[in-house]
Amino acid sequence: MTRHAAPPTRTQVVWRRVVIGLAVFTLVLGGAAAAAYMKLNGNIESSKLPDSTIVKNDTPEGALNILFIGSDSRDLKTKGYGKEKGQRSDALMLVHFSKGNTRVDAVQIPRDTLTELPACSDTGSGSFSGGVNLMINSALEGGPACSVKAVEKLSNVHIDHFVQLNFDGFASMVNALGGVNVCLTKPMVDVDARLDLPAGKQKLDGSDALALARTRHAVGDGSDIGRLGHQQVVMSSIISRARSAGVLTRPDRLFKFLNALTSSITVDEGISSISKLTGLAKRAKAVKDSGITFITMPTGAAPTDPNRVVKIADADTIFRSIAKDDEVLVEDDDTKKGATRTTPVRILNAAATDGLATRAQASLTGLGYVVSGLATAEEPADATRIIVDGTPEAMATAKALNEDFGFKAQIVEQADGTTGVSLILGADRIEAGTEPVKPKPVKATTRKANDSLCA
Numbered sequence: 122m123t124r125h126a127a128p129p130t131r132t133q134v135v136w137r138r139v140v141i142g143l144a145v146f147t148l149v150l151g152g153a154a155a156a157a158y159m160k161l162n163g164n165i166e167s168s169k170l171p172d173s174t175i176v177k178n179d180t181p182e183g184a185l186n187i188l189f190i191g192s193d194s195r196d197l198k199t200k201g202y203g204k205e206k207g208q209r210s211d212a213l214m215l216v217h218f219s220k221g222n223t224r225v226d227a228v229q230i231p232r233d234t235l236t237e238l239p240a241c242s243d244t245g246s247g248s249f250s251g252g253v254n255l256m257i258n259s260a261l262e263g264g265p266a267c268s269v270k271a272v273e274k275l276s277n278v279h280i281d282h283f284v285q286l287n288f289d290g291f292a293s294m295v296n297a298l299g300g301v302n303v304c305l306t307k308p309m310v311d312v313d314a315r316l317d318l319p320a321g322k323q324k325l326d327g328s329d330a331l332a333l334a335r336t337r338h339a340v341g342d343g344s345d346i347g348r349l350g351h352q353q354v355v356m357s358s359i360i361s362r363a364r365s366a367g368v369l370t371r372p373d374r375l376f377k378f379l380n381a382l383t384s385s386i387t388v389d390e391g392i393s394s395i396s397k398l399t400g401l402a403k404r405a406k407a408v409k410d411s412g413i414t415f416i417t418m419p420t421g422a423a424p425t426d427p428n429r430v431v432k433i434a435d436a437d438t439i440f441r442s443i444a445k446d447d448e449v450l451v452e453d454d455d456t457k458k459g460a461t462r463t464t465p466v467r468i469l470n471a472a473a474t475d476g477l478a479t480r481a482q483a484s485l486t487g488l489g490y491v492v493s494g495l496a497t498a499e500e501p502a503d504a505t506r507i508i509v510d511g512t513p514e515a516m517a518t519a520k521a522l523n524e525d526f527g528f529k530a531q532i533v534e535q536a537d538g539t540t541g542v543s544l545i546l547g548a549d550r551i552e553a554g555t556e557p558v559k560p561k562p563v564k565a566t567t568r569k570a571n572d573s574l575c576a
């Protein structure tokens with residue numbers, strides 16, 4: 122007897138249609154994706170890195186340093202910007218990806234910074250003779266490789282890659298995203314930058330976003346430093362918008378964004394493909410918005426020209442942290458965590474080594490601790506301990522001591538007869554020393570990518 126298969130159920134029919142539909146969609150998308158890939162890949166221009174860098178590459182494996190260059194070069198469609206001849210960097214940003222993709226630190230370098238610029242051989246854009254007491258943005262006259270060498274000289278940080286973006290590309294990217302949201306505390310007007318914006322929350326198109334990022338006369342004292350804060354707001358908004366579902370789930374909008382980006386960038390040969398740039402994008406996506414920090418390089422007035430700036434010691438501290446892949450500690454960030462160093466600390470030398478308490482005092486005061494006194498312990502000790510009076514403030518100070526100096530000391534509460542904090546240095550600090558394991562927090566203007574636009 123012939124057995125006939127049971128007719129498919131309604132559920133089976135639905136699933137079959139879904140599977141067939143997905144298969145057809147995948148084939149269509151595959152062809153479109155291939156065409157899009159070729160289009161985007163063909164957009165990318167590349168240029169060589171310097172033949173030899175001027176700083177040793179000590180960046181820990183897995184960490185990455187990229188120089189982003191905003192350029193006013195070439196014949197731009199964006200009216201009112203650019204130069205007839207040559208090019209200069211209107212924005213310089215040293216971006217550090219930490220090992221493990223836990224942080225992105227983006228240090229903005231004011232274009233008005235005076236420094237020594239190294240000579241740069243021709244890598245396709247002409248050579249650059251270099252010189253002393255020159256504005257750092259002039260290095261781009263010799264091409265992006267010369268800007269790389271200039272920032273390496275300034276920061277003593279090895280740069281792995283560069284991305285140069287022109288003004289047209291910036292405006293087109295913003296338009297492709299459907300605009301970006303900003304919040305202004307006051308109206309912004311700058312005739313030279315073609316800027317006229319009201320106060321409050323608003324969405325900007327590409328031209329207005331570019332004007333806000335570039336304006337000098339509508340902010341502060343009209344200096345380059347004054348406008349960097351608005352650049353941080355615009356960049357934060359772009360990051361938020363680019364990560365939003367409204368872009369990532371809209372193939373048309375995503376393609377327009379990527380097409381605008383790749384059509385307007387010049388990169389080094391090491392990242393001159395969609396696959397390599399996608400790898401960088403994946404790293405950036407892995408970092409939470411709260412882990413992305415924009416930092417304005419600390420500067421002071423240039424001795425030779427009050428209208429120009431030079432880097433100061435706090436800038437070197439930031440660059441050293443980046444070179445070592447350490448977290449950049451900024452005073453503002455430290456203050457937000459609470460007053461952790463307010464309780465006076467009495468230092469006792471229990472290591473039977475002369476001068477240990479005095480050296481510890483210098484280290485503690487350098488980080489902002491209050492040292493109430495020095496003494497020799499009645500009995501020697503092998504291990505460092507911290508005695509606290511049991512108050513929350515004393516406990517916070519004790520924990521900060523362990524974190525700042527890597528003491529790993531036992532914290533002991535003694536409510537009877539003990540006031541404040543007593544740091545008892547044991548023999549374990551003779552070789553280990555009392556230097557902080559983290560640098561002193563620096564004074565710098567910063568912004569997290571997830572900060573409120575109206576903050």
